[in-house]
Amino acid sequence: MEEASHSLTYWEPLLLLFGAVLGATLFKRLGLGTILGYLMAGVAIGPVARLISDGEELLHVAELGVVLLLFIIGLELNPSRLWAMRRDIFGLGFAQVLLSGAVIALIASFGLGLSFQASMIIGFGLALSSTAVAVQSMEEQGVLNRHYGQTAFSILLFQDISIAPLLALVPLLSPGGEGVEAMSLASFGIAILAVAALILCGRYILNPMFRLIASSGAREVMIAAALLVVLGSASLLQVAGLSMALGAFIAGVLLADSTFRHELSADIEPFRGVLLGLFFMAVGLSLDLNVVLANWLIILIGVPTLIMTKAALLYGLCRIFGSSHDDAVRVAGQLPQGGEFGFVLFTAASSALIFSNETASLLIAIVTISMALTPLSVALGERLVSEDDPDEMEEDWDGAGADVMMIGFSRFGQIVSQTLLAGGSDVTIIDHSAARVRLAERFGFRIYFGDGRRREVLEAAGIRDAKLVAVCTNGRASTDAIVELIKTEYPHVKLYVRSYDRAHTLWLRQRDVDYEIRETLESALRFGQESLEALGTDTMTAEAITEDVRRRDEDRLSIQAAEGLTAGNEKMHTRPVLPEPLIKPSRESRLLNPKDEKEAEKQAN
Template sequence: MAVEAAAPLYYEPLLLLGGAVIAAPLFARIGLGTILGYLAAGIAIGPVLLLISDGKELLHVAELGVVFLLFIIGLELKPARLWAMRRSIFGMGLIQVSVTGVALAMIAMLLTDLSYGAAFVIGFGLALSSTAFSVQTLESQGSLNSRYGQTAFSILLFQDLAIAPLLALIPLLSPGAEGADAISLERFGIALASVLGLVLAGRYLLNPLFRVIANTGAKEVMIAAALLVVLGAAALMEVAGLSMALGAFIAGVLLAESSFRHELEANIEPFRGILLGLFFMAIGLSLDLGMVIDNWLTILIAVPILMLVKAVVLYLISRAFSCQHNDALRVAALLPQGGEFGFVLFTAAASAFIFPQAMASLLIAIVTVSMALTPLSVRIGEMLVRNEPDEEMDEDFEGAGAGVMMIGFSRFGQMVSQVLLSGGTDVTIIDHSADRVRAAARFGFRIYFGDGRRKEVLEAAGIRHAKIVAVCTNGAASTDQIVNLIRAEFPHVRLFVRSYDRAHTLSLRERDVEYELRETVESALIFGGKTLQALGTSEEIASEIVEDVRRRDEERLAIQAVKGIYAGNDKMRVRPVTPEPLVKPKRESQRLDHDSEQSA
């Protein structure tokens, strides 16, 4: 009986967790991304199998994932950096919302018989993009701090600001909007007062609050305080008619310079991850499949038009604000979908009788389908990105042809060159980064611009006269391309190669590389030895221990070369050696040997 009574309480959470655990890794494994996995799980659990029917109610709770996401982003953006982005936020963002909104409103009027007010709400509602989808995509790509990532985020931030005046205009556009001017003016005043109040509280109250709580040493209270700040700021903005996510973002920015920033981020991150996944699942749960089926032709036409118009406007605006072609293309491919704030705007417009509830449901379905297509649009954008060099420079190899050719002049190559040059060895250095070549030339290095993956570059740089080729490039893929090319075209060249990891080391040895070195192994051994010395181990014993680790590592590599990457585990230490190190200083070892001989 107890199990039956408790089943309804845990039924929906178990379904959602099970769907997330199955779908997200599966979609990530096949290259479609976790976001689409969450969406698919929500659609399967809700509209398809009808296991959960209250998707829209769940969506209100799941929106907290977006709130926490914007808070964490705010923690990374100090006010000075945010001020530096003002041109992108209030320039690009304003133009994008205005131009896209007008364009989509005109298309809505051409294709339907809606009123000017209804077309305005539709156009500007669809002009907003999804902060959750876009920022999560940028984070998964590691591109949030890239140039195009910052451009996209600036546009999204203005869109979050734009939701307030758009909602304030709803009463003005409603049929028979008597007193709407007063309502809008009142809303504007409340919104302005709320933002000012939040800024003042963040500047003068939050840091002292966290300092007092931190002094108590109660970690759970610190977590509770972090949640209180985020949800309190979000609730304040919602009461003022603004975006909850905007309130959390402002709170994050105000705490960006706080000494508690990292602890706050660590406390919020688990909630952010779970709730954001729940948000994407709730989007799938709330999809009205009946509406999609009944209006499939309308949606089939409307979604591509929406995404194409937004992509074109985004690309042109990005180019107008001096973005490179590839960055503009990525921004256009990232932000062409409708956004979650459109749900709020369309629902409010239907409640104000600007258009029927059926139209609001259709618009929400269009936005949801466009969200689901976002991973596809991002992938198409990456396919269209030009493989053009980041910079141009003449390939001039006059004077090249030393006994050692070095390919790649990053930090690893720079240190290797110091050893070779200090030993009186001339080196021909080539690198494919024009910026790196210019920077090295300013220090007096003789370095040549060229791509070591091209046969003609290697020949022009004098590989046929080189005694040794030192491949010091970053990354296993580019290193492998160079090694394969040299092995195929110049088989007698002696290859010394910088390796990425153990697997890369083994693959290089299979190709008869004369010498390879994992890029971090020696520095890690030295670091470990110095740490032992700091803990009280003598320098002699620490050196012997390091040498023992180096020897066992080499023995393990030899075993792995024959039996596979998972062999030779007995050569590793997974627990502290007790009661004392297994190696002894050479002097002590020699003394013990001598004593044993004497006793014999």
């Protein structure tokens, strides 16, 4: 009996993993994205097959995926960059929440005859979009760093901030639910103190703590510390009445300038991916089909009304705040759905007797279905952009195909192309920037517009006939996606990759790419050598010192590949090496290690 109970303990996790793998793979292959795959897998396992019934309980655990996602995003946004986005966050974001909430509240009040209190909660609850769905969708498309991606993220960030005052509205609007307390200035003060405490800890404690842990060389402790910081900061702000996601985001921003930023991101990423997939499955599991079937007409009208209302308001506000037509259309396509914080707000409102549990279930169903329809709204937004968009152009692969395929034609790729062409190699160049492609065409380059992360683009450009693929893209996310695709689909091709930084180099070596080089390595070594010569070091010695630094760097990479990013520090120089000069170059102008020097002295004697 005990063995049967023990085996049942693993049944639900196994079922969820199977559903995640099958659903995400199938929907990704169909071009609909992994988000919809997770959602549909959850619906199939829960409401349809009734194999798992506790979807709401699972949702509370899976929300940690959203928390980890916001932490990783925060790591990419240092305080100065966040300050530069302040107009979109506190201007456009505030306007979106206020206007969308007011308009949807009016529709609920006059269209459905609901009370003022219920209309207010419904309006502002549905004004919030899904951070998890939208950010995951933009990450998959690789557009988070584009202008409209940053605009959409700014709106989402303000929405996450606004959940605290919206939850504070619930007791004020309550007709007298049990256990409901009026909001006080003390609660606001506690929230401010919690944020201040988090900022102070981030500035004066986190970096020294990670430095101490890293010096121990225990990789598993570093991972545990990363999770502790994320969950601790999230819990601190939750206790203070703010959102967990906001706490994790602030912690990420405070560590954005840290030397441990890339290692923290790498440590958290696997947990983020699994828990975020689980979150979307939990949303599907928690969908009440009885509510959907009983109110199918309301949902049939309500979901498209919500999506079209929010999309129209988003488009108008983006245009007012200076976005182009195409950027405004794309933002409107990314954010018209309801959000996960709506679940929290509607549940709190039903507990406070603002509206019934049945109304809360209906609203949650509308939010869930709108989230599931996000891939369709994104696709529709892409179809509505103008044909003369400067960031888009028609793909034309006439004449493509060569021994060398180059993906990415920014400054790095342009210099690489000169060496290849000068050596007589034919090169097919792919770049996703229409402006760059048009400019390169004027100079006579054989360049094609396309996204190297898409399999059909690589096929059309002739990857099956290529002997070597040079990945010279700018951002790490794009590079990683291209490398994973090529290693999976075209393992026969030699893969030469431009590395973003040290952590990226280690990641690429784990993928067994044929060659990688950090984009700044050789130029920095050359710069240092020229600086030494300017200070009076002779050329031969300067060259030998440079070679020593290059060798030490390679040795350190080998150590880090085996022991982690914080290992191998003894290979770095952090103080001047004395006595000077560091090395006495040999007649062959190469660096001699101590054993070689002794041998040379013996031969000389």
